[in-house]
Structure formats: structure tokens, C-alpha cells
Amino acid sequence: METVLVLGATSDIGIAIAKKFASEKYNIQLAARKPELLGPLQSDIQIRYNVECSVYAFDALIFHSHSMFFETLSPKPETTICIFGTMDDEEDAFNNWSLTQRMIDTNYTGAVSILNIAARSYLKNKKGTIIGISSVAGDRGRASKMIYGSSKAAFNAYLAGLRNKCFKDNVHVMTVKPGFVYTRMTENMELPALLTSTPAYLADVVYNGFARKKNVIYIKWFWRYIMLIIKSIPEFQFKKMKL
Amino acid sequence: MKKQIANWGNYPAMEADEESFVFEEQLDALVDKDVSFITRGNGRCYGDASLSERTISTLKFDKILSFDTENGVFECQSGITLDQVLNVIVPKGWFLPVTPGTKFITIGGALASDVHGKNHHVDGSISNHVxxxxxxxxxxxxxxCSKENHPDLFEATLGGMGLTGVISRVKLRLKKIETAFIRQKQIKAANLQELIGLFEEYKDYTYSVAWIDCLKKGEHFGRSILMLGEHAKLDEIPPDQRPDALKLPAKKQITFPINMPSWVLNSLTVKSFNFLYYAKNFKKEINNIVSYEPFFYPLDAILHWNRLYGKSGFVQYQFVLPLSEKKGLIEILNRIADEGLGSFLAVLKVFGNQESMISFPKEGYTLALDFPVRKGLLEFLDELDEFVLKYDGRLYMSKDARMKPALLEAGYPGLKQFKSIIKKYNPGNKIRSVQSDRLLLTADS
Incomplete structure (x- = not known):
């Protein structure tokens, strides 16, 4: 049985993805900043799906701990899924450097730090899959998601580069761009039902994309075309819009 | 963000904030907020019990914590549904000790309602197995809380409609099974008298319940089908099924697509339905082996069947009368037949003995029926309440959306004690629902 590492396992999306892969008979490694929260999810996965499930402490912001973290994983996961990320209020972040830096360091720097390590290990074995959960917000910079969007744009570019770099060595990289998702993060936001997915739906689509070795997937699929339209608006026009 | 919520009867509906939690520390933070709330599971009670302007949803708090497959002890967080529990325990040879007619309720909701099933006369309600x-x-x-630790809270929480606190973790004793099948017996009864005799004759069956035609008058008054069942033993099922005796039944579900316009349901359509339902059992008695799903959860196969009753919704009326008050049962059934406000599924069962503070079941006849919300319904139900009151009965709070506080007080001798426990552990009525306010369980005074 292969093993999947879930980075950011306390988020609603992390939980859903861990359960989905467990239901498909993968052993699961749960990693999060607060591993002490993961006991119930660990027992749930073991009992429901009859797979192995272990828990690790992982902090995206403590970059120098990442190699040691990956070193201690036993067994080495064949698939690494990077889910962690933060989204603060943009206006607060704009006015407070530490918030801006935390968003960039979590969503981009931290992700690059750990995925470089995973990728090196996979390239050496000429086998492995990396999945990055990014966002449609990275497709074009706009005022309402300026910092968050730019961190995800950088992450998208990184994942695309990594895909290109790893392809010839049989290491697959998949970029996942969700639109709106019903999570605790968005519980108090009014979201358009048609454009919004549940974590369970997202996890199904991620698993199917993984099984079919997709490169870039949008969730839901029509976000690809929505973003295509948004990307095609000329900048002189775009800059005047309220987005 | 406010959203429109309602329970299974779609009556009443209201705007509410819904907040959820995954971890205990998040629950603490939600409870700590200075706004009153009620805990809500899957919204499968029928009336207003889990409605409030602010609800805390347990649905994301749904993890299985331990499962002792040797001794059948199962421990989980309260937001898991019975459906998910069955998926895990049935293949290992265990079953829920008590289950109501739907598996789409949460464990927390099951305790808060102290649910009963077709085996109440043998196994009691779920509280017996906690x-x-x-x-x-x-x-x-x-x-x-257990029988030994905080016994007052233990008793007041089982059937306490969520008013003592938020049930977060539950440990249950399961029931051993050899197969996922039920050995079923269905017997037609031509009238109420015969049905009551049959209940007595077959009281040793673990599971028993009757569907009853409430619109029939005269000599066929109370014609019905008694459904009996036992968990099938391995040697009772067909040999070719034995290797997969504990396999989960395949999920066959259809969704009721739209809210039915209200004119569709009238005494003529209900009479036709009842005729067909009764006539489908061609023989006087049927004996067969069926999967547990159609036996326990016939309506779960149709997702959103509540839409049958249209946008205005329905009220389910469930009462229990002492065994000595057969006369009362006949009077109520007569009154319902006269009114012609029939119900597709009227269900009659005999409860065994149960002594509890605030739970619904007590020894006697319990009848449950659905009434579409129409003009005049509430007045009619008030009239039925008079009979329930007169014959020393009570109504089930999990079904209720409209009873008056006086009926609750008359029907539940433990109410005074229950209220004092709420006062002690829920001072200031931080935990309150539309129902608890209506029934003066949490009224400011």
C-alpha cells in the first residue's frame, strides 16, 4: 500500500483529502502545526478505512525544520499533498507587514521549502507525486486579494516550474485551483452556491485528477473559463474595475 | 451569515446563524460567545427542537474514536450519523442497539431525543445502551456523564433536547449480529382489535411495528400490517449469501425532486395509497429474509421524501397512551378518520416499560402520523391534545412543533426535576431553542 503525506491536515480541505485517499486504500500521514488536534482524525481514518495513519508535527513557517521533518517520515510517502495556507483580511495585511509576511511565508516560501525537499527525494527515486492546493486567486492580481493572490500566483509558477523540471524523471506535479469552498474560513461569507464546492467534492476531484495524472485542475471546472475571461480583460480596463 | 433553516417537517422555518467546529477547542470558543444557541445535528427532528437564531452544528465533529470489535463498544464524536456508524460496524458483526426509522440522524441527536425503535418493548430506548x-x-x-458520574445530568441529557449542554463524545454498547439480514414476518390485520391481539401474541419478537390505515371506518377500522423481525442467523439466510453475510447493502437511493404542490395530497390520494399499501400484501402472512435497510429504513431510500408535503411542510404527531387506555386510542383514531386529514404513514407500536426523567417512551401504545400543514390543522391538533391529556398520554418533543406547555407538564411527571437541572447547569438559558422557549423550559423569569 502506498502512503500519502497530507501537509495541513487540520484544515477542512486537509481532512477531506485525507479521508478520500484513505477510502481509496492509501496509508495516511497527517502533518500539522498542532498535531495534538489530530488524534480523533487518526483513529477515525484507521477504524473507518482499515489503513495505517500516523501524525507528525509540521510548521510551514519554521523552514529549517523541514528537512528533519521529511527525514523522520516513515515510510517515505509516495505522494505529498501541500494544503496549508492562510488568508488574512487584505486591508489588515496591507497595513501590517507581519501579516503580509506571514501570508507570503506560509503560502509560498514554506510551501517551496518543503516541496523542494520532497521533490529531491522523488527525483532521486524517479518516482513520486506532488500535489499543491493553490487558488484561482493566483490567476490574476486584484485589489481584494492582492497579497493572498500574489502568494498563490508565485506558488502556481513554482508548481508549473517543478512539473517541467520533474517530468522527465517520472515525478508528477499537479496544481489544484479551487474557487470558493465551504470551509470554516468562509463560514460567514455569502458564497454563490453554483460556484462553491464542499471539501468532500474538492477531495473527490483532487483524487480523480491524481489518478488521471492531470496537470492543472480547477474546482469546479468552469472556474477555468471564468478565470480565462478575467485574464483576458486588458489591463487598462482591468485596473478601473472593482474586483 | 443568516440562512434559512428548518427541520424535517419544513415547519417552522427560520433565519439562523449556523456555526460549526471540528476540534474541541473550537467548540469551547463557540460556547463561550455571549449569544445563546442550540446545538443542531442533521436537522432530522421534525419541528422546532433544534431551531434557534444561532445554531452550533455538530456535523463536522464526526470522528470515530474507538471501536472494540471484541466487545462491541463504540466511541465517537457526536456529529456522526447512524448511517456512517452502520457502514463501519455492520461488516464487523455489530448493529445499533436501537435505531429509529431513519439512519440520517446524528448520535448526538439520538441521545438528545432518547430515540426508540421497533425493539423498544425488548431493548428500551437508546439511553439503555449508553x-x-x-x-x-x-x-x-x-x-x-454516566449512570455513576453526574447521574442527574446523565438522565436529564438523554431525551433533554440539547438543553443541558453540548453532547460532544458518546460511548455506546452495540448489538451482536451474525448477518446483515432480517428475518421478517408481515401479518395483515383486518382491524384494530385484531392488531392489538397480534401485538400481544408476537410480543417476543425483537422488532415489531404496525402500519395502520387511519382513514378506514366501520368493520375495517384500524386495518393494518404488523411487521415483525429478528436479526437473521447465519444458517437462516440462503447458502449463497453466507460468505457475504455481513456485507453492506448496495446503496440504492432516489431523490424526491421537487416540493409537491399541496393539492396533490388529499383524502382521495391518501385513501388510494393506503388501499395499495394494504393490498400489496396479497397473502395474510409473509415470511422472508430482507436486508436491514428496507426493514429499518424504508423511507431513507427516497432522499428528501419530506418534499411530498410541499413547501408549507408537515407536522408529525406522535403520542403514547398507557396500555389501559385502549379506549383513548380508539377515540383518537376515530377522530382522525372523521377529519379525513390522513397521513400516508401512520405507525403504531407498543412500548415496553420505561422510567425516565424526560424521555418520551413509557409503557403503552404509541401512534405517529404526518399531517400536511393546512388551514385548520393546528386547531385540529389542539383537539387531539385534549384526548392525549384526558387519557394520561404525552407527546414526543422531537416531533413536536406546536404543543402547549400545559400538555408537556401534564404528560411528563419528571418535568419539574428536569427544569431544575437545566436551571442549575444552564443558568441564564444560554442554551435555548425555539421549542424550549415555546414550552417554557428556558423562558426568562
């Missing part, structure tokens, strides 16, 4: 649970009080304090 080892312990954790309760987060309005003060944020968390207590582990």
Missing part, C-alpha cells in the same frame, strides 16, 4: 458521554456545559466546563 455507557457514557461528554457534555460541554454552558459554562464551557466539560463533564463525563
Amino acid at each position: 455507557v457514557e458521554f461528554d457534555l460541554v456545559l454552558a459554562s464551557k466546563e466539560q463533564l463525563t
